Amino acid sequence: MYASAMTKRGPRGPVPIxxxxxxxxxxxxxxxxxRPGQALPTEAEMxxxxxxxxxxxxxxxxxxxxxxVIYTVRAEGSYVGPRDAPQIREPWEFEKIASEFADRIxxxxxxxxEVLPSQSELIEQYGVAKKTARAAMALLxxxxxxxxxxxIGTFVASRDKWPTES
Numbered sequence: 001m002y003a004s005a006m007t008k009r010g011p012r013g014p015v016p017i018x019x020x021x022x023x024x025x026x027x028x029x030x031x032x033x034x035r036p037g038q039a040l041p042t043e044a045e046m047x048x049x050x051x052x053x054x055x056x057x058x059x060x061x062x063x064x065x066x067x068x069v070i071y072t073v074r075a076e077g078s079y080v081g082p083r084d085a086p087q088i089r090e091p092w093e094f095e096k097i098a099s100e101f102a103d104r105i106x107x108x109x110x111x112x113x114e115v116l117p118s119q120s121e122l123i124e125q126y127g128v129a130k131k132t133a134r135a136a137m138a139l140l141x142x143x144x145x146x147x148x149x150x151x152i153g154t155f156v157a158s159r160d161k162w163p164t165e166s
Contacts, residue, residue, distance in 0.1 A: 017052045021060035026069065029080055037085035040070065040078045093128055094135035102145050105156055116146060116154045
């Protein structure tokens, strides 16, 4: 009874589910549905897609990593190999927020030395967690769009500090 739950019927008999997942991913790569650098679905999404346990999905990913078909970035996800291929993934929420603010700054909607919304205002406006709001502002700071004065606020940086367009 336990073994049948861990296999699916294939043309030559029972096939372990983790091998079914491996074949599905390799087939998607061969068909071009998944391209080098593209993010795979999350483990949770794969569990739903393949009606498999997290342990089974992880076993499949482990085999694919051992075969250098995919690679995994901790706390980020798994990508189709090779490792040096540019990563193709949907932007995270903090990246979307930062991009929106960078666009507003470029358009001139936000002027140098203008104060940006507080962390609390960002949380309310975008419906995100504190960590996400902080990450968005940190990204804008790292890129040179804004600067922060502790206990005062975050402000639009002067034009000469903005990143150069590539």
